[in-house]
Each structure stands twice: as structure tokens, then as C-alpha cells.
Amino acid sequence: MTIRNTPLPEDLYRRLSDLPAPNVGDVLDRLYVLEAAVSAVWKGARVVGPAFTVMTAGGDNKYIHEAIDTAQPGDVLVIDGQAATHRALLGDLMARRAQARGLAGFVVDGAIRDAADLEELAFPTWARAVTPAGPYRNGPGHLQVPVSVGxxxxxxxxxxxxxxxGVAVIQRHRLEEIVAAAEEKAASEARARSQIAAL
Incomplete structure (x- = not known):
């Protein structure tokens, strides 16, 4: 049986939605930030939500299809594709399905395709690479297990x-602590900008 995520409390979701990923990463001691190779596929993408994790063989998306059908609205699919970039794990059609089911976005340690379509859909996506080469659909894979991404x-x-x-990852049990610390970090930076502007 697949583990279901607990939705984010509305107040914490709203507060996080106002915070930049760098401020969140800073208060995580800069340790829980994905490496730069996993980057936004289109400019302006933004996401906040609980991770629905997928571990899959490089270049194979069987379990990503299952995740789209299993995850709950608001979940972010976080996909450990073994950092393989020779085949895209997902593209336009899978993004449309995910969007229709209310999923919040994709974070892919692997490749995707149909980048322009994902931008047109405004479906938030981060990936290691973009390639036109399509995936296999054989498995193996696992859902809702610890994964390594970026x-x-x-x-x-x-x-x-x-x-x-980029992408920052907050351990669930630290959520309230990290949100409060990131808000203070953002406020401190706003004060610094004001001081610089007054010079």
C-alpha cells in the first residue's frame, strides 16, 4: 500500500509560497539544496508542496505513470531517475495528466522533453537535462521511498x-522552524536592500 502524504497546513503553505528558495536553503545550513544541474525547465516556475517520491530505472517511466495516478493534489513528484539523461522520463502528455489531477510539479533527477509545451502549460518542472529521446516503460521502480535527487x-x-x-528540501518535522527562520532571513535581506539604497 502506497503511503499518502499529509497536506501542508494552509498557513505554512501560504507563508512558504512567499519565500525564495535561496532564503530557505540558507536557513537549512545550505545542505538541503539540490545541485545546480537540476534546474528549472522554464523561467518563472515556482512550486511548494509535499514530495511524492519515485525511484525508477534510468530512462524508464513505468513507475512515474503509476505515481501520477496515485499521488494526491498538491503533491510534487520527486523522481530519482539515477541522473540518467539518455532518455526523457516525461513530457507534455504526462504533465497534462499530472496537472489535470492537481499535482503541483515535477522535480526530476534525469531528463525530460517537450520543454516548450511544459512552459505553455505553466507546469512547474525541474530536471537535469532535456532530450527528445523517449523512455522505456518496463520498470523496475518504487513509490514513496527515500530517494536521492540532485x-x-x-x-x-x-x-x-x-x-x-533551484530547489530546496525541508524535512517535514522541521517545517515550522524553517519557515520562521526563512521569513527572518528574507526580512533581514529586505532591510539590507533598504540600507544599500539609502547610501
Whole structure:
């Protein structure tokens, strides 16, 4: 039986949605930030939501299809594709299905395709590469297990914060603490900008 994620409390979701990923990463001691190779597929993408994790063989998307059908609205599919970039794990049609089911976005340690279509859909997506080469659909794979994405361990239900600068991962039990600290970091930077502007 697949583990279901607990939705984010509305207040914490709203507050996180106002925070840049760099501020979140800073208060995570800069340790839970995906490496730069996993980057936004289109400019302006932003996501906040609990991680629904997928481990799959490189270049194979059988379990990603299952995840789209299993995850709950608001979940972010976080896909450990073994950092393989020779075949795209997903594209336009899978994004349309995910969007129709209310999923919040994709974070893929692997390749995707149909980048322009994903931008037109405004479906938030981060990936290691873009390639036209399609995937296999044989497996193996697992859902809702700890995965390694962009050199960061992500557990089911961890909170994903992504924007143009990249993706930060908040361990669920630290959520309130990290949101409060990131808000203070953002406020401190706003004060610094005001001081610089007054010079």
C-alpha cells in the first residue's frame, strides 16, 4: 500500500509560497539544496508542496505513470531517475495528466522533453537535462521511498520549495522552524536592500 502524504497546513503553505528558495536553503545550513544541474525547465516556475517520491530505472517511466495516478493534489513528484539523461522520463502528455489531477510539479533527477509545451502549460518542472529521446516503460521502480535527487536525500512528505534559483528540501518535522527562520532571513535581506539604497 502506497503511503499518502499529509497536506501542508494552509498557513505554512501560504507563508512558504512567499519565500525564495535561496532564503530557505540558507536557513537549512545550505545542505538541503539540490545541485545546480537540476534546474528549472522554464523561467518563472515556482512550486511548494509535499514530495511524492519515485525511484525508477534510468530512462524508464513505468513507475512515474503509476505515481501520477496515485499521488494526491498538491503533491510534487520527486523522481530519482539515477541522473540518467539518455532518455526523457516525461513530457507534455504526462504533465497534462499530472496537472489535470492537481499535482503541483515535477522535480526530476534525469531528463525530460517537450520543454516548450511544459512552459505553455505553466507546469512547474525541474530536471537535469532535456532530450527528445523517449523512455522505456518496463520498470523496475518504487513509490514513496527515500530517494536521492540532485545529491540530496528526499523522504516522502518532505516539503519541496522550487523557483528559478533551484530547489530546496525541508524535512517535514522541521517545517515550522524553517519557515520562521526563512521569513527572518528574507526580512533581514529586505532591510539590507533598504540600507544599500539609502547610501
Amino acid at each position: 545529491r540530496v536525500v528526499v523522504n516522502p512528505g518532505d516539503v519541496i520549495v522550487g523557483d528559478d534559483d
